[in-house]
Structures are given as structure tokens and as C-alpha cells.
Amino acid sequence: MCLGVPGRVVEVNGLVATVDFWGVRRQVHLELVDEPVKAGDYILNHVGFAIRRIPEEDVEGTLALYEELLKEAGQDDLMAADVRGEMAAIPPEGHGNR
Amino acid sequence: MATDRHAETAQLKFRDPQRAAQLRAAIERTVAEVGHAPVTIMHVCGSHEQAIAKFGLRSILPPAIDLIMGPGCPVCITDMPEVDEAVALSARGVRVATYGDMIRVPGTTKSLADAQADGARVHVVYSVAQAVEMARTTTDEVVFFATGFETTAVATAAVLLAGTPHNFSVLSAHKYVPPAMELVASLPDTRIEGFLAAGHAATITGWRLFEPMARKYHTPIVVAGFEPLDILAAILRLVELVRDRRAEVVNMYPRCVSPDGNRNALDQMWRVFELTGGHWRGIAWVPDGNLQLRAEWAHVDARTRFGLGVRTRDDQPAVVTDCICGEIMIGRAAPTDCTLFGTTCLPESPVGACMVSSEGTCRIWYQYGGQPNLAGTAR
Numbered sequence: 001m002c003l004g005v006p007g008r009v010v011e012v013n014g015l016v017a018t019v020d021f022w023g024v025r026r027q028v029h030l031e032l033v034d035e036p037v038k039a040g041d042y043i044l045n046h047v048g049f050a051i052r053r054i055p056e057e058d059v060e061g062t063l064a065l066y067e068e069l070l071k072e073a074g075q076d077d078l079m080a081a082d083v084r085g086e087m088a089a090i091p092p093e094g095h096g097n098r
Numbered sequence: 099m100a101t102d103r104h105a106e107t108a109q110l111k112f113r114d115p116q117r118a119a120q121l122r123a124a125i126e127r128t129v130a131e132v133g134h135a136p137v138t139i140m141h142v143c144g145s146h147e148q149a150i151a152k153f154g155l156r157s158i159l160p161p162a163i164d165l166i167m168g169p170g171c172p173v174c175i176t177d178m179p180e181v182d183e184a185v186a187l188s189a190r191g192v193r194v195a196t197y198g199d200m201i202r203v204p205g206t207t208k209s210l211a212d213a214q215a216d217g218a219r220v221h222v223v224y225s226v227a228q229a230v231e232m233a234r235t236t237t238d239e240v241v242f243f244a245t246g247f248e249t250t251a252v253a254t255a256a257v258l259l260a261g262t263p264h265n266f267s268v269l270s271a272h273k274y275v276p277p278a279m280e281l282v283a284s285l286p287d288t289r290i291e292g293f294l295a296a297g298h299a300a301t302i303t304g305w306r307l308f309e310p311m312a313r314k315y316h317t318p319i320v321v322a323g324f325e326p327l328d329i330l331a332a333i334l335r336l337v338e339l340v341r342d343r344r345a346e347v348v349n350m351y352p353r354c355v356s357p358d359g360n361r362n363a364l365d366q367m368w369r370v371f372e373l374t375g376g377h378w379r380g381i382a383w384v385p386d387g388n389l390q391l392r393a394e395w396a397h398v399d400a401r402t403r404f405g406l407g408v409r410t411r412d413d414q415p416a417v418v419t420d421c422i423c424g425e426i427m428i429g430r431a432a433p434t435d436c437t438l439f440g441t442t443c444l445p446e447s448p449v450g451a452c453m454v455s456s457e458g459t460c461r462i463w464y465q466y467g468g469q470p471n472l473a474g475t476a477r
Binding site for chain 2: 029
């Protein structure tokens with residue numbers, strides 16, 4: 001619950017954005033984000049809400065940890081599992097929610 | 099000693115091994131200049147503990163640094179009576195939705211998973227928004243058992259402000275981190291000389307709010323990111339501040355943390371919630387440690403709607419009295435000091451909440467092999 005996951009905004013529709021997380025598209029709520037976001041921006045997602053628009057110059061540094069985690073970690077790794085869990089659990093594009 | 103070999107292996111996991119080696123050497127030099135050992139520093143974040151254990155950071159830190167995890171696991175500090183309230187609601191036929199880790203946390207007699215096995219309708223959701231959607235598709239009462247720190251409390255606030263169906267309500271067990279850090283700092287026998295503050299919680303709150311606490315308890319606080327190099331750099335800065343006796347707040351995670359945090363999210367959180375004292379499981383009564391719904395939100399407060407009474411903590415199962423989660427979470431003990439750790443208390447049959455959550459100290463130590471070091475992480 002502590003670690004947010006970054007993703008790239010594909011489309012904004014009012015207060016909901018379609019966000020790409022390493023090829024997986026998910027819906028993310030925008031009520032809490034600190035600055036307006038548009039397609040192409042990166043956001044930090046936390047429990048289905050964007051909590052920060054990641055400044056452009058910080059995108060690369062932010063993505064690095066996650067890429068390393070997802071690349072190297074085994075299935076039983078807790079930290080990678082949390083990150084994968086975040087991505088898997090965000091409602092897919094077009095499905096409001098379960 | 100195999101320390102050197104371990105250090106070498108550890109560095110293979112860093113993106114920039116040279117930088118890691120420099121940081122390690124600088125930490126070793128600086129801690130030697132402090133004038134006493136060990137220097138005890140506390141972090142308060144489950145994700146930090148995961149990174150520390152996963153990358154074997156403790157084994158490459160000089161022995162003069164004692165790096166411990168404080169009350170940073172939201173699941174672990176959710177109090178037993180709070181779980182009992184959720185279980186009681188589920189027994190009344192109410193649908194209870196909550197975050198995944200919560201359903202296995204033991205209450206006084208039952209967890210939500212036990213209640214589910216008995217036929218109660220308990221739903222794991224990833225987001226509070228899903229619980230609201232569920233309420234829209236049913237006429238049943240849906241209660242969101244809301245746990246977690248600032249990072250999840252803001253989401254609960256956002257859905258309430260956006261408007262929820264009449265059959266939706268919130269059982270708030272949200273906690274607020276800064277008062278718990280303050281409590282640990284104020285303990286008369288505390289060994290904590292500095293804190294690493296959690297990066298993403300501080301994304302919400304900002305770093306400036308830690309300044310009064312740093313001054314009051316003469317304890318430096320450094321906001322840290324989650325990469326192993328971020329954590330090492332933050333530890334170095336913290337040890338420098340300890341050495342120089344500077345009770346300051348330093349933000350080493352400017353990529354995500356600003357002085358005043360996310361004003362939009364904070365504004366929503368404080369419109370919905372207010373601080374109140376509350377018991378943190380295994381730790382203590384934490385003044386201002388809980389986030390309760392403000393009076394104007396009583397219509398969506400499950401405690402009001404269902405007339406939940408105040409419960410006591412007097413009838414805990416006997417085995418719980420042997421559990422030292424509380425001591426572990428305030429930094430007085432390590433998981434390996436607990437007689438239940440790895441014997442009676444296992445991930446598949448947890449006694450204490452610290453063994454339940456993937457962010458709990460005991461769960462992390464168990465996963466990465468006893469005291470987290472490279473012997474446990476190098477595969």
C-alpha cells in the first residue's frame with residue numbers, strides 16, 4: 001500500500017484517464033492529482049488514483065526502479081509482487097469496475 | 099567473515115555499483131565520526147523494508163548502523179477491535195469490501211477470511227472506487243473497511259466528495275503517520291537518533307510538516323525514495339545530520355516530494371477526515387494517530403449507520419500475548435527475538451499482523467531469510 005506505480009497517460013476523459021503501465025492499459029482516477037494531466041504525461045498511481053504528475057525530467061529516474069524490479073524479480077518476490085499486484089488490480093480499460 | 103563477498107554480491111544488484119560502493123564507504127566514515135555506536139535509525143515504510151531486505155542493504159551497511167523498521171505497515175497497526183467491527187458488520191449481512199491484505203488479519207476471534215468461510219460476503223478490492231461501483235450495482239449495504247495511511251485516506255476522501263450511493267458507507271481505520279513517528283521519538287528510552295520518512299506518504303503530506311517534530315525531539319528526518327541507491331544516499335545524509343547534531347528535515351526524494359505535498363489531495367483529506375487518538379495494534383494509544391470521518395460525514399460513517407459500539411481489547415487470545423509485533427514496530431525488538439517467529443507464526447498461519455502483510459516486518463524477514471541479508475536474497 002506504500003508504493004505507487006508510474007504509468008503513461010494515453011487519454012483523459014474528464015476525471016478518468018486511460019493509463020499505460022508497461023503495455024497494460026488501465027483506468028485511473030484524477031480527482032487527487034496535484035496538477036492537470038494530459039496525454040503523454042506520466043503519473044504516479046496509487047490504489048487507482050493518480051497522486052502525482054511526474055515532471056518530465058524525472059520520468060526516466062522514476063521508471064528505472066520499477067523496470068529493474070519487474071525484469072529481475074522472481075514470482076515470489078514481495079516487492080515485485082506488490083508492483084505487479086497494483087498493475088493487475090487496476091480495472092482494465094473499458095471495464096468500469098467489478 | 100564473508101562480509102566482503104556479500105558486499106560484492108550486493109553491488110551486482112545496483113544499477114550503479116560504483117556509486118553504491120562510494121556511498122557505503124562514506125557512510126562508514128561518517129558513522130565513525132559520530133562518536134558512539136551503534137547509531138540507530140528508523141524507517142517507517144513497508145516498501146522501504148522490502149527494498150532494504152531485497153537488496154540486502156543491512157549486510158553492506160557498517161555494523162555501527164542499526165537500521166530498523168518502525169510502525170510503517172498499515173495492515174499491521176490496524177487494531178483488533180477495528181477488524182472485529184468489520185467482522186461484526188459482515189455477520190449482519192452487510193457486504194464488506196476492503197484491501198487484499200486486510201482479510202487475513204486476525205481479529206479477536208475471527209479474521210474477515212474466517213467470516214467469509216462462514217458465508218459472510220467479504221470482497222477484496224484494489225481501490226475504494228471499486229467498492230463504490232459495487233454499491234451502485236446492488237441494493238445491499240456495502241461498507242468499505244478503509245485502512246492505510248495518508249496515501250489511501252486521500253482516495254477514500256475523494257470518492258466521498260465525488261458522491262456515493264445511499265447504500266455505501268465507510269468504516270474508517272485510516273491512520274496518520276507523523277504522530278506515530280512522534281510517539282516513537284518521545285519514548286523516554288528510545289534509541290532512535292534519526293528517521294527516514296516514507297517517500298510516497300510524503301508525496302501527499304510534503305516534507306515541511308516534519309520540521310516541528312525534528313526540532314522538538316532533536317531528531318533529524320530525511321525523506322527517502324525506494325531505489326537502493328536512494329536509500330543509501332538518504333542514510334548517509336541522516337548519519338551526517340546525526341554527527342553534526344543538526345535536527346533538520348532534508349528531502350532526498352525531490353523527484354516525488356515537495357515542501358507542502360499534494361495540496362489538492364490534502365485539502366480533500368481534511369475536508370472529510372479529522373484527527374483523533376486511537377490505539378495502534380501492538381503499539382500504544384497514539385494521540386492524533388487515527389483519521390475519523392468528520393461529523394458532517396456521519397451519514398456515510400458505518401459506525402453511526404450501524405450503531406457499532408466501542409469494543410475493548412480485553413479478551414485477546416492467549417497466544418497473542420506472546421506476539422511482540424508492538425515491540426518490533428517501535429524498534430525495541432527484531433522479528434528474530436520473537437519465540438513465535440517462523441515456528442507458530444508463519445505466513446500461512448500468522449499470529450501477529452506483522453506476518454500477514456507483504457509490508458510487515460516479520461513477513462519480509464521470513465521471505466528474505468531470517469535477518470535480511472544477502473544469504474537470503476542472493477539466488
